[in-house]
Amino acid sequence: MVIDMNKKKLILDKLIKEMEIAHRENEVPVSAVIFDKKYNIISYAHNKRQKNKDVLGHAEILAIQAAGNKIGDWRLDGYSMIVSLEPCDMCSIVIDESRLDKVYYLVKQDGNKYEINIEKEKISGYEEYDKKAEELLTTFFDNMRWKPLFLWYNKSQEVYLWVIKFYIENTGLLILIML
Numbered sequence: 237m238v239i240d241m242n243k244k245k246l247i248l249d250k251l252i253k254e255m256e257i258a259h260r261e262n263e264v265p266v267s268a269v270i271f272d273k274k275y276n277i278i279s280y281a282h283n284k285r286q287k288n289k290d291v292l293g294h295a296e297i298l299a300i301q302a303a304g305n306k307i308g309d310w311r312l313d314g315y316s317m318i319v320s321l322e323p324c325d326m327c328s329i330v331i332d333e334s335r336l337d338k339v340y341y342l343v344k345q346d347g348n349k350y351e352i353n354i355e356k357e358k359i360s361g362y363e364e365y366d367k368k369a370e371e372l373l374t375t376f377f378d379n380m381r382w383k384p385l386f387l388w389y390n391k392s393q394e395v396y397l398w399v400i401k402f403y404i405e406n407t408g409l410l411i412l413i414m415l
């Protein structure tokens with residue numbers, strides 16, 4: 237079968253676009269696209285854990301649910317998924333249960349304990365998409381890392397104010413005693 241490069245690019249474009257939407261919505265920028273053997277897009281999703289206030293709101297699970305609704309079957313054999321970040325343990329279990337043929341990913345993730353049963357592959361040959369996905373994830377997690385510093389800064393401002401207040405109050409007390 238001749239692989240339609242344009243269709244593959246459409247899938248990857250969708251994946252990045254969904255990552256960008258997640259990023260704008262302050263969700264971890266992870267997205268998933270499910271496609272058939274001819275590389276037609278069946279469903280896509282981005283993380284919505286914050287928005288939906290739902291622990292199951294990972295892109296992979298949302299894309300699996302959307303695909304099931306579309307094809308009218310929870311069994312997704314004959315379809316594959318591409319994810320911007322290697323699936324976590326929770327999603328890996330759901331992916332196994334969904335009977336998808338294969339899962340591809342752009343950015344590798346460390347720390348998984350669950351060994352996924354279906355074929356999993358880091359896609360290669362699409363460096364510009366790899367770079368973009370890594371960039372979006374790094375920016376997101378860098379911002380998260382800076383957040384505590386801002387909180388600390390605000391907190392420390394409160395402390396300074398308290399010290400100044402304490403100083404003024406006690407100096408006033410001192411003056412009173414001296415009088």
Ligand SMILES: [Zn+2]
Nearest residue numbers: 294323324327
């Ligand atoms: Zn997950």
